[in-house]
Amino acid sequence: MPYPDRFYPVVDSLAWVARLVAQGVGTLQLRVKELDDSQALQLVTDALALVKDTPTRLVINDYWRAAIVAGAQHLHLGQEDLADADLTEIRNAGLTLGLSTHDDAELETALAARPDYIALGPIFPTTLKSMRFAPQGIAKISEWKKRVGTIPLVAIGGIKLEQAAEIFAAGADSIAVVSDVTQNPDPDARVRAWLDHVAAAA
Template sequence: MPYPDRFYPVVDSVAWVTRLALLGVGTIQLRAKNLDDAEALQIVTDALEVIKGTDAKLVVNDYWRAAIVAGAKHLHLGQEDLVGADLAEIRKAGLTLGISTHDDEELATALAAKPDYIALGPIFPTTLKSMRFAPQGIPKITEWKKRIGDIPLVAIGGIKFEQAAEIYAAGADSIAVVSDVTQNTDPDARVRQWLGQGAEAA
């Protein structure tokens, strides 16, 4: 399977990781904020435990030390976290690395770290966190993809299933989704829609 998978949900709890893994989701990012070292290690360890026996790959957001100690395989860093991260240690531990980008300067910083994928966002306005960056829009996906070449491009930010085909067509290799799943009235049905779309588009 490609990494990351074309459908890439981002969730904040082990319960969500469990639910998505059982539905057959291939790549799941665990993004839980404001944890201390012990809490981070616990949640990463628990999440790795619940995906055993499934096809899911767990991507740890931010907590690179916990990811290394717990034996995770995949890591995602925002630009702020990238500053304080020990890339040599991360690579020595065999972790893949995805990096968030929002503008040209951040893209240059990310590419210097030789990432396994680049995330671009927010594509659309997002209600989940206040962003200091304006929505990028779909044309930016095409531009970014041309610039990064063979590195997988993940689109994130306010994306709903109904926009998926257009975003894949613009050049995104993967779509990261938060509220379209976690705030959906029927999350399981929504996930199945996404998984079906990913299979058709692959």
């Protein structure tokens, strides 16, 4: 099974983790900001319990120390988090590592860390958080895929299911999805549609 899966939802609560695990999502990321160390450890521990004995791979965003202590297997870091992280400790713990990138300088930084995947974004405008980077557009996916080579490239930022075929055709190996699931009027149906789409294209 490729990692991360071609459909890669990013959610912000244990309730969402449980909901997506129940639907058979292969890879999902838990991204919750502004937690202290004890809160982070509790969250990661509880989330790992939800995916135990399921096929779902849980990626922990940011809290690398909690991920190591709780026995997580997968980690994602933004550039700010990467600057504060101990990559040797992360690797020694056996964690896979995904990294966010938004421009050429960040890509160079990410490649130097030898990650298991690289995320590029935002592809389209996103309302979820204020971005200091302009939308990259689909053409940038093809350019960056040539540069990262065999490292999986994850496209993120404002992507909807209707754009998935074009994103994959441009060279993305995976699409990280946030609002198209979490803000959808029928999230469960949307998840099923995504899963059907990537299964049909496989």
